Amino acid sequence: MSNQLDDKPDNRVLVVGGGMGGIRTMLDLAESGHGVVLIDSARSIGGLMTQLDRTFPTNNCDLCTLSPHLSQSGRQARIELLTMTQITGLEGERGAFSVTVKTAPRYIDMEKCTACGECYKHFPDCVRFTPGLDHRAPTCMRYPQAIPQAFSIDMAACKDVQALVDICPAKAIVPNDTEKIRTIECGSIVLAPGAKVFDPKGLDYLGYSSQPDIVTSLEYERILSASGPTSGQLVRPSDGKQPKKIAWIQCVGSRGIQKGAQSYCSSACCMFALKEAMVTKERFQDSIEATIFYMDMRTFGKDYELYLQQAKERFGVRLVRCRPHSVIHKQGAEGLEIQYLPEGQSQQVYEEFDMVVLSTGFLVGDQTREMANILGIDLDSHGFAKTGSFTPVATSKPGIYVAGLFESPKDIPETMVQGSAAACMAAGDLTGKGSLSNQDEDFPPERDVSGEEPRVGVFLCDCGENIGGVLDVEKLADYAQTIPGVVVAKGVGHGCSSQSMESIASIVESQKLNRVVIGGCSPRTHEKRFQDTIRKAGLNRYLLEMANIRDQITWVHAAEPELAAKKAQSLIRMAVGAVKMARPLADSTLPMNKSVLVVGGGVAGMTAALELSGHGHKVYLAERSAKLGGNANNLRKTLEGEDVRAFVNGLVEKVKAAENITVITSAIIVDHSGIPGMFRTGMQVGPQMFYRQVEHGVTVLATGALANRPGQYLLGKSNAVITQLEMDSLIEDNPEKVKSWLNVVMIQCVGSRTPENPNCSRICCQAAVKNALRIVGLNPDARVFVLYRDMRTFGLSEDYYQEARQKGVIFVRYTQEAPPKVEQGQDGCVKVVFNEPVIGADIEVEADCLCLSTGLVADDENNEDLAMIFKLPRTKDGFFLEDHVKLRPVDLPIPGFFVAGTAHSPKNIRDSITQAQAAASRARTMLAVNEISTNSAVAKVDGQKCAACLICVRACPFSVPFINAEGYSQIDPARCRGCGVCAAACPAKAIQLMQFEDDRILAKLESLFERMVA
Amino acid sequence: MDYIQPFNRILLVGCNECVTVCSAGGRKEVGLLSSALQSAFLSAGKSIDIKEHTLERQCDPEYVEELVGMMDGVDAVVSMACGCGVQEVARRYKNKPVFPAVNTKFMGASERQGVWAERCQGCGNCLLGITGGICPIARCSKQLMNGPCGGSTNGKCEISKEVDCAWQLIWDRLKMLGQEERYLDIIPAKDWRTAGGGGPRKIVREDLAG
């Protein structure tokens, strides 16, 4: 953690803030060969996310997904972490900054502290990560998996300093520690300081400061969390009873009206309220009622609309559209009374709840404003860093970039995307070169375990409540201990925390274990990390087996704990049986191809191509049509008023001028082969369909989406009916016509949020507000009606929504059950009839123009072909499905593939550019290495047994095996993809697939049925 | 199944030559048959002990000798080799009943993965030199020697549309080779003694047999 960087300043980036965004930036940069100094004013890194119980839309435990990232960050040699540190000064300019930082005293020597927890034990309440819900203790470590793994002390609160010093067995407590000032030389800076959460204390009518049972959403997360103050028990703070009725109140501190509130939308609160309500319903089923009071349900992210449907239909979360007037605790009453006016009714309703959760929004902290001042970057009126639509992560000062909540309110996936994008841009300012050392260098030599009797260690994670809430891990460990060959079996808490990993490694060494079983989550996500752990302990990384007792047991059999426990025993037994058969394997390497194929020449594709070519990579840019530019060719203005056409033309010029970009237009991808790092993709090019093949190491998919055009509301039948896209051009090209309009009606969600296309197209509400503002700008007397279901002007675009309302644009809500009616009117007009819910009457408008918000849909045909050729999964609605919707939003599940732009989901230009930069950054982490490790799960032939029958030669889908000069089948490990089809087909049983050898699979079966036979 | 019903301890022997190549009696098939037998007997309430072993070549005494050590513990042997292997095992281990697990059908070639077709009947008097490399003995249903019968339609044999007419194939091939005149050669009546008509056949290579 305190290792000094060997990288030179011209190859170093300073990252401010150790939340999700900052960590992503730091890891991307480090993996791409750059040095990083990360500073955070908090005591350990992790940011806001460490306080969440689970995250949407996967409802996974966050710590489980975050902590591997943290331990990864603790491991990187080219990273320096400085906690409790702030910027105090800046000199120099892009490429050569000199930043002064101040580190507050921790009173603990980080070199000596082993995070043993002795001080914590003697001060039992010292874990400080529950703002407002626990009392502060002298030493505090924010959460159990914290990085750095050291405690910090609040000297002011400590009464007996000597007693505290004496408690520490490592003698790590330094009572006379002082503030340190340091200068950091770096080429660029990324700001990811996060945001603070709105404090509702000032809003007396919500009763937060007087009523213990009114909590903020973050506090509610802590109550739900296994590592929280109630150890995951859902109880009311006032009396410790389990609540039966919980209400969520949205937009507390956001969207304007209250004291001290912000005018913008905080973007993430609708989703986290739904998540909290769903998790609550899931855990307590019918014994609890969950109600959300909201203004507009803003579930605009990828597949978020489905999440909303799930909350309503599957979990029975009750949604009430209304901003409640107040929350009152009546004398003598047990619960809290919410007073509200339901939609379409004129009578106030009084309803009692046991607990109220306030969905508080984000705002920029004073410390962040101060830092911005020191750095000299411009902020907008809310305090967010000013950026441009086409330079979404660049601040006003060259060389300084921004990611996460400091850019604008957003959720974690978008923060992760921005973190990567900022890494890409920051790396562009570095002039120095970094080198990547071989990963294995830090590892001790491998111990030869051949000939040893199996000595198996079984380590069981509780994953907080995820496993521990259903299974008794200690009992399971007792059982595992009885399995022959098992030397050690024990619970390790969060196995993926760096502390547990270190403890596993040390047990492997001290007990001379030669095989390890991890009972925890999926090998898909965590095998690599545990392999590294045992490799660190001197074992070959393949002497490991994982039993997926979380995904396959505790998450799915929670209702049947006894059977779940039995199944857990079986899975552990199977894993032990199999691991005994595990053989050490050697990894081999091949040279990395450093070229890139970008599929799709729209804004996202061109941006990714330019970024990667800027870093010296050869880029092939394949575009299906004859022209670069994609959908953006049809766009004129952004919501903020910037000129899209000029931008796109400039981008095309730059791409054409770039020496190492080869643009291939009219290109249709037809075939694809190879392994990550050595791909080969064939395409038919031009009108003659010439076949052309390119070799590349990574692929960026930026194939875009299609403008939807459903034949509804007379679209295509009446000249008065157009789409928002057409409106955008019309306003630019024929303002006179627009000026002549008296009545304009816009209908939202045409072809979106319907049974046929259940998702939200995300861009349409902004487009409607943008065009409405331009129309009233041209003709202030024009009446513009926007018929909407939920206005989803998330984040800072809420300001434009408010502006439109102020300028007289009339927003009227309609329901899916009662959509507006449209028919041909007089003089080329159309007649629109809709219900106005406030007055409860139908209104008829003779509209000069009816503008439909039709959104974007996946290019199903094209995507289907590409998904087949590249073997990539898609979402139900046809977009490409990323590897992890939360943490790896631009990585596709096949290594070496990245996605950017609307091929991922509908989004605007700004977000497409961000994602393209992020995809470039992620691609760079792969392109930085010189060698690729080939799959070690390859097929091996026993020449002695081989009968040269050719069956494998014929069975292999990739034509790898051949009969060699010695007369037996030979399989090139570099080309073998490890499917094992040959091994299954071999009649002589001469072929075995490594890691999935027959005896290993049979051992699983034998172990599974051991009980029954014995 | 019926064969081995009375026995409790079975040795299942495979062969790593031809029967492996044709997925009939190699190591894999031995494993499968063993497991299938085990399950079948278990289902019927009987548990048997099955040992598996696959010899390099079951028709050579030296390889068959490998089984000596295993013979004591078994009541019967099931061979998954061709008939030659079955007989070789039976010859060597006279006191153990030996049963065939494979019906040896023919000498053939793989048409493609998983499809084998008869090509040679071992008649001892090879005609392939004059029939364009296609054998009328093994591949003509009637074993005609001088052209097709009247049942040859569109290149297919009258017994089934799946079967090619061997003489059609011969003619096509000769034409391709430009050796149409060979078709006119009259092949005299075949001496079937070399095909087994003269009793069990034996080949002795004096130089090798020593």
Place this chain on the structure above:
Amino acid sequence: MEKFEPVIVAFCCHYCAYTAADMAGSQRLDYPPNVKIIRVPCSGKVDAIHILKAFERGADGVYVAGCLEGDCHFKNGNLKAEKQVQYLKKSLDEIGIGGDRLEMVFMSAGMGELFARKAKEMTEKIRQLGPSPVHTQLEQQAKQKAS
């Protein structure tokens, strides 16, 4: 007699079915604990012997779960697996175990819901069929040994 709890082995390919099982997990979709998953890189890797051995050891049902047609990461391993399953169903009929106890299913990585549904369906089906004859005999033998 206590309720019959069948033991079902599911061979799941890494890329689709196993991922779908993880997906079922993260979506908290309940399915019967009777199903035990064995991960393989591709459903085409599932050897006939693995399936027969499972039955020999007492499995009441086995299914092989691979990618959707055309989605196999190894071109057509899933179709090879299906052919094998169809072939083995006949063998299982001959052996007396019954081919109904073996199935092939297809799903994509995103289909957590389908994974859970198939697990339910298979468990229900096997419950209806009752214990496999091998399973019954093995249990009797075990009882005899115990007594």
